[in-house]
Amino acid sequence: MSEDRTFVILLGPPASGKGTQAARLREHMELPHIASGDLFRYNLKNETTLGLQAKAYMDRGELVPDDITIAMVLDRLEQPDTHQGAILDGFPRTITQAEALDRALAEQGDKVTRVLNIQVPDEVLVERVTGRRICKNCGATYHVTFNPPEEEGVCDVCGGELYQRPDDNEETVRNRIRVYREQTAPLIAYYNEKGVLEEIDGDQSIDEVTEELKAAVADL
Ligand code: ADP
Ligand code: ADP
Ligand code: ZN
Numbered sequence: 001m002s003e004d005r006t007f008v009i010l011l012g013p014p015a016s017g018k019g020t021q022a023a024r025l026r027e028h029m030e031l032p033h034i035a036s037g038d039l040f041r042y043n044l045k046n047e048t049t050l051g052l053q054a055k056a057y058m059d060r061g062e063l064v065p066d067d068i069t070i071a072m073v074l075d076r077l078e079q080p081d082t083h084q085g086a087i088l089d090g091f092p093r094t095i096t097q098a099e100a101l102d103r104a105l106a107e108q109g110d111k112v113t114r115v116l117n118i119q120v121p122d123e124v125l126v127e128r129v130t131g132r133r134i135c136k137n138c139g140a141t142y143h144v145t146f147n148p149p150e151e152e153g154v155c156d157v158c159g160g161e162l163y164q165r166p167d168d169n170e171e172t173v174r175n176r177i178r179v180y181r182e183q184t185a186p187l188i189a190y191y192n193e194k195g196v197l198e199e200i201d202g203d204q205s206i207d208e209v210t211e212e213l214k215a216a217v218a219d220l
Helices: 018-029 036-045 049-060 066-076 095-107 122-130 170-184 186-193 206-216
Strands: 006-011 033-035 085-089 114-119 132-135 141-143 197-201
Touching: 006 018, 006 186, 018 033, 018 085, 018 141, 018 206, 033 036, 036 049, 036 066, 036 085, 049 066, 049 170, 066 095, 095 186, 114 186, 114 206, 122 132, 122 170, 170 186, 186 197, 197 206
Parallel strands: 006 085, 006 114, 033 085, 114 197
Antiparallel strands: 132 141
8 A cells, every 4th residue: 555645736826715725625635734825924923033034025025035935844844744745835936945845755755746736817816815814813714705704804713803914915916926927837837747737727616616626636
């Protein structure tokens, strides 16, 4: 019997639905969900050195430098809950990060199992970002129109208070989309050459996207 660990990467522009879908896939695949943006926000909230280093980049919608990001995510991947693998959301975002991940996994006899490329048109992304709301307490994600909580401003899961990320404004998101096209989109060809890429139509309802994603990992 194979004991290979499963590493699934969710690739896609800002607000394409990676976090929303990862929360669902996590239950379905019984793998931990590791989101680099969440790790940065956690560090920021706790005012760690790492969080303070990342803040200025995040506020501008630029990528945090590779060395900082790689060290943070590889450290997270050493936690025991990843013994069967993980769902990675928002990492890697550059070729340098992808190569570092490949090397780290290879050292353990592992590799990236599948990359799910969630495609969404730019105008839809702007609408999604500006209506996004996040639970301060548990990180659950909502949308004021497309996925509203039962009670305005309150998390369905834990009752926590919802907030809007400071970088979720139209100007910053346009920059984040540009950064995605320039620095992250080259990963599509990188993983396609390795034969692990699957295209997902992210411009459907949340449930429809989940179904397409589940079908794309059904053989794992
Ligand atoms: P990402 O993690 O890729 O940045 P999120 O999962 O946070 O994206 O989703 C961005 C916003 O869009 C959130 O407010 C979320 O509720 C909403 N959203 C996610 N998927 C869909 C969808 N398929 N249709 C409409 N809105 C969506
Ligand atoms: P989104 O949900 O909109 O895709 P994230 O929460 O993934 O955004 O990321 C928020 C910010 O955190 C990014 O704009 C960037 O500054 C930083 N960040 C997250 N992941 C990475 C990464 N892999 N490399 C560099 N910076 C990152
Ligand atoms: Zn909550």
